[in-house]
Amino acid sequence: MGEKIQTEDYKNREPIIVADNVTMIFNIASERFNSLKEYFIALMRHELRFKEFRALKNISFNVKRGEAFGLVGTNGSGKSTMLKIIAGVLEPSDGTCTVRGTIAPLIELGAGFDPELTARENIYLNGALLGYRKEFIDEHFDDIVDFAELRDFMDMPLKNYSSGMVARIAFAIATITEPDVLIVDETLSVGDFLFQRKCEKRINELIENDNVTVLLVSHSIDLVERMCDRVAWIEKGDLKMLGPCTEVCEAYKHYRK
Amino acid sequence: MEPERTADKATAISRKTISGKDAWYPEGQRDGFILRQLVTKDFKLKYRRSVLGVAWSVLNPLMMMIIMAAVFTRLMGRADDSIPNFPLYIIIGNTAFALMSDSTSRGLMSIIEASSLLKKVKINRWVFPVQKVLFSVVNYVFSLVAVIAVMIFFQFAPSLYALYVIPGVFMLAVFCIGLSLLLSCAAVFFRDVIHLWSVFLTAWTYLTPMFYSIKILPEWLQSLERFNPMYLYITYLRDALLMRQAPSIELTLGCAGFAVAMLAIGYLVFRRHESKFILFI
Numbered sequence: 001m002g003e004k005i006q007t008e009d010y011k012n013r014e015p016i017i018v019a020d021n022v023t024m025i026f027n028i029a030s031e032r033f034n035s036l037k038e039y040f041i042a043l044m045r046h047e048l049r050f051k052e053f054r055a056l057k058n059i060s061f062n063v064k065r066g067e068a069f070g071l072v073g074t075n076g077s078g079k080s081t082m083l084k085i086i087a088g089v090l091e092p093s094d095g096t097c098t099v100r101g102t103i104a105p106l107i108e109l110g111a112g113f114d115p116e117l118t119a120r121e122n123i124y125l126n127g128a129l130l131g132y133r134k135e136f137i138d139e140h141f142d143d144i145v146d147f148a149e150l151r152d153f154m155d156m157p158l159k160n161y162s163s164g165m166v167a168r169i170a171f172a173i174a175t176i177t178e179p180d181v182l183i184v185d186e187t188l189s190v191g192d193f194l195f196q197r198k199c200e201k202r203i204n205e206l207i208e209n210d211n212v213t214v215l216l217v218s219h220s221i222d223l224v225e226r227m228c229d230r231v232a233w234i235e236k237g238d239l240k241m242l243g244p245c246t247e248v249c250e251a252y253k254h255y256r257k
Numbered sequence: 258m259e260p261e262r263t264a265d266k267a268t269a270i271s272r273k274t275i276s277g278k279d280a281w282y283p284e285g286q287r288d289g290f291i292l293r294q295l296v297t298k299d300f301k302l303k304y305r306r307s308v309l310g311v312a313w314s315v316l317n318p319l320m321m322m323i324i325m326a327a328v329f330t331r332l333m334g335r336a337d338d339s340i341p342n343f344p345l346y347i348i349i350g351n352t353a354f355a356l357m358s359d360s361t362s363r364g365l366m367s368i369i370e371a372s373s374l375l376k377k378v379k380i381n382r383w384v385f386p387v388q389k390v391l392f393s394v395v396n397y398v399f400s401l402v403a404v405i406a407v408m409i410f411f412q413f414a415p416s417l418y419a420l421y422v423i424p425g426v427f428m429l430a431v432f433c434i435g436l437s438l439l440l441s442c443a444a445v446f447f448r449d450v451i452h453l454w455s456v457f458l459t460a461w462t463y464l465t466p467m468f469y470s471i472k473i474l475p476e477w478l479q480s481l482e483r484f485n486p487m488y489l490y491i492t493y494l495r496d497a498l499l500m501r502q503a504p505s506i507e508l509t510l511g512c513a514g515f516a517v518a519m520l521a522i523g524y525l526v527f528r529r530h531e532s533k534f535i536l537f538i
């Protein structure tokens with residue numbers, strides 16, 4: 001797919017995601033203060049210094065409309081953190097990240113479901129959270145169910161679903177229309193091979209329309225190689241490499257600690 | 258996948274024009290649908306697998322009132338001759354107080370409970386505490402059915418002043434929204450608030466003249482009740498439904514003042530800290 005990014009048309013396209021010097025710092029120690037008493041004791045003793053952990057360090061990149069952009073990196077490198085910042089769930093400690101358009105985020109296997117509700121109710125809830133119109137969901141409800149292939153399970157609470165089934169519903173809702181940005185973080189890894197193939201096909205359709213930007217995180221390097229135009233390799237919070245898919249994937253595959 | 262209707266093309270740069278779809282609400286209009294979905298969700302979960310379902314919202318205050326009236330009528334009912342109907346006096350106070358205690362204890366947990374949603378999708382975070390208050394308001398409307406039932410039982414004819422219930426509940430709801438915003442925010446950072454609040458609510462229950470008349474209180478406490486917002490709201494609603502009179506200007510200003518002040522405090526505190534919520538839930 002690498003040819004796409006060489007074209008003149010591509011170079012002239014507006015960037016839809018702009019990450020500019022994004023730094024994310026977590027206060028690891030802050031988790032400890034769950035009670036007022038502990039907090040005040042620490043405050044008195046001047047122990048309120050937190051251990052800082054930099055999950056992302058000065059990350060900058062642009063993603064253009066219609067591009068399939070991959071993020072690779074070993075466990076705990078900060079990929080999901082980056083996606084959360086793009087999705088607007090997390091605010092970066094420093095730097096900015098702007099996204100123009102609607103986002104359909106599938107971060108860390110979930111999509112904002114309530115386990116107690118049935119799948120049918122969750123489709124409406126999640127649809128609302130994504131910003132879909134009610135009439136739109138009404139109209140496309142059957143399409144969503146058909147894509148997920150779970151018609152017989154619609155009235156079962158989601159807590160009784162297998163993780164692959166949840167991923168199917170989540171993916172079906174997010175891709176029933178064309179969001180400007182589709183974020184797929186590990187979502188496909190729990191689906192069976194048939195569903196993975198189906199999702200791949202759907203994502204390719206979306207990319208080919210040149211309207212949807214896809215951000216893909218996967219530990220299946222083959223999948224990244226098949227789907228992405230460009231890839232960013234984030235390693236322990238640093239942007240280690242950014243470039244055409246084949247180059248980065250090749251380097252990543254030969255990575256030794 | 259239908260192309261965008263041409264009529265809408267005029268509103269350039271709008272999101273849906275960009276994506277060529279009619280699927281999304283414009284940015285500012287999403288919250289209404291989200292609130293509706295969340296309130297529906299709460300009702301479904303509250304009454305799932307319950308035979309009587311929503312009827313409990315009516316039965317619960319009715320049963321509370323019967324018990325309280327049975328216990329307290331002798332003790333308190335005669336202390337104040339100006340109360341025309343003591344059971345009605347009780348149920349109006351109880352339901353209004355329940356609206357506050359219910360909505361704030363739910364609101365208190367709302368951000369913590371919504372963590373799985375907040376970590377996955379970008380949403381306006383205030384919808385969660387606000388939604389809990391709306392849920393309780395809907396519940397309150399059902400409990401008004403119980404109030405009407407009591408009126409019918411005692412053949413107590415309400416007057417047109419009963420319409421003051423509407424501004425009364427509105428002000429109370431605004432007050433609860435402010436309080437829930439504040440509490441939900443505090444609970445994220447200090448879980449102690451959860452325990453403290455239930456103690457506080459119990460104390461507040463006894464300090465508010467719900468099943469007794471304010472006249473049995475010592476002088477100094479009576480004058481302090483002016484600063485108890487729940488006493489003001491309950492008095493307002495009792496004026497409307499029980500005393501069949503218009504609430505005084507002074508009382509109205511007190512109710513409105515508490516509502517606006519609480520909303521302002523809650524909103525400001527919430528706004529200031531909301532971006533850090535995700536790190537603590």
Ligand SMILES: Nc1ncnc2c1ncn2[C@@H]1O[C@H](COP(=O)(O)OP(=O)(O)OP(=O)(O)O)[C@@H](O)[C@H]1O
Pocket residue numbers: 026027028053055073074075076077078079080081082535536
């Ligand atoms: N809320 C948080 N508080 C403290 N540390 C966090 C928080 N969220 C993430 N981290 C840390 O940030 C680092 C990056 O996490 P992240 O989930 O982004 O990794 P990842 O690249 O998605 O890994 P994986 O491949 O396993 O999914 C980890 O070390 C993690 O411990």
Ligand SMILES: [Mg+2]
Pocket residue numbers: 079080081108185
């Ligand atoms: Mg991850």
